[in-house]
Amino acid sequence: MALWQPDPSFYPSPRAAMKAPPEELAYVVWLNADRSQPDRIAVVDVNPGSSRYAQVIGHAEMPYTGGELHHFGWNACSSMLCPQAPHPHVERRYLVVPDIKSSHITILDTKPDPTCPKVVKVIEPKTLAERTGYSRPHTVHCGPDGVYISALGSPEGEGPGGIMVLEHESLEPLGRWEIDRGDQYLHYDFWWHLGYDTLISSEWGTPRMVEQGLLGEELLAGRYGHRLHFWDIARRRRLQALDLGAEHQMALELRPAHDPTRAYGFLNSVVSLKDLSASVWLWYRQNGAWAVQKVIEIPAEPAEEDLLPPILKPFKAVPPLITDINLSVDDRFLYVACWGTGELRQYEVSNPFEPRLTGSLRIGGIVRKAGHPAAQGPLNGGPQMVEVSRDGRHIYFTNSLYLPWDAQFYPEGIRGWMVKAEADPEGGLRWDERFFIDFGPNRAHQVRLQGGDASSDAYCFP
Secondary structure, eight states, X not given: OOOOOOOTTOXXXXXXXXXXXXXXXXXXXXXXXXXXXOOEEEEEEOOTTSTTTTSEEEEEEOSSSSOOBOBOEESOOGGGGSTTOSOTTOOXXXXXXXXXXXXXXXXXXXXXXXTSOEEEEEEOHHHHHHHHSOEEEEEEEEETTEEEEEEEEOTTSOSOOEEEEEOTTTOOEEEEOOSBOTTOOOOOOEEEEGGGTEEEEOBOOOHHHHBTBOOHHHHHTTOSOOEEEEEETTTTEEEEEEEOOTTEEEEEEEEEOSSTTOOEEEEEEEEETTTSOEEEEEEEEETTEEEEEEEEEEOOEEOOGGGSOTTTGGGTEEOOOEEEEXXXXXXXXXXXXXXXXXXXXXXXXXXXXXXXXXXXXXXXXXXXXXXXXXXXXXOOSOSOSEEEOTTSOEEXXXXXXXXXXXXXXXXXXXXXXXXXXXXXXXXXXXXEEEEEEEEETSEEEEEEETTOOTTTOOOSOO
16 A cells, blocks of 8 residues: 655754755856846756766756846745644645846746646745735745745835744735834845744845945944744743844855754845844854854955955955855854855864864955866855755855846846865865866856755754
């Protein structure tokens, strides 16, 4: 008799996920930089034994133009195995693809042919606004009771930003997630500690504050986001807010520990108004509440004014601009992307209060323009969206941040690329010299791995 089994790509624990078969495909945002043609989700062969290794072997084109795809994700993941999951047999089949500029959400079906995803549904901006009150959908996470999507703000371009929920089966928007948000107004990323019934959210800016590039007056006044918010998941109410201080502008990516018994996680702050440094912060439980402290600081690098874009010339320095971080599934290594200086850093974080630098690779950068073994000449952009394989050995990253901000910090225009680093189990990084994908004048952003990766799954069992 046939049995109804959960998707085999769902893993009850991080330990089980790390022992899973290696990834063979990566799905990558492929942006049309001048918005004259539709954006795509590219399919990349990441199987080293394949004759098409490190090549784009398929794609799905969006059915509209004028947008900018951003942080897409799976409709279902390992959180479906949590005790509270009402849908344990939903498949990891669909990619939920938000557009941060046009406010479309496109659903791609990967099941019939994983190398050629098909558009099966488009949620229109008007529908999104009517049902949720939000626009500019940004980040997708699959939860045990629905698909959660962050949004930067309102259809008018102001706040508050927050979280909306799609129903797992129909993938229709249900509505706004928050019941009581307190004074939370800015929004960026979110994630959770399911074992502690806690959701965490971070802050960037309203659509008005980000869509035309970085606004100098808003930045210098400390008006971009610098707080963390902690929420009761079941009651959908904010419990606590922690302020990094207005000096630390743009509190962005959230990477909680994968082990559900560990109540801590990491957050990056893009730039300090004091000295252009960037930082990584640790949130953790202390005496029954949440606390936060800075655990990594990376200084700006002095540079000649003539080599800098106009926005940086007065400072005569290149800020690191930490724009993404990622935590390996075993919670051992944290990867820090310095988009400004062109550096990917690896920290050993077994003791999260005392990170230890164990590896570094240079590529691109505003001034350095460091190259790659498989590419000719200098490169620009820098490590931006970082994705880590389930086993922690393969680190994939791309070089475009966000088109209006690309134009400010790399005014010569970014030539898009995707690369792969290999991580030593005891610490250290080296290039996979066979893996360099040149996207030409187009840009590459978010990476998702077939079957899950370090930033797409949450686990309920240690």
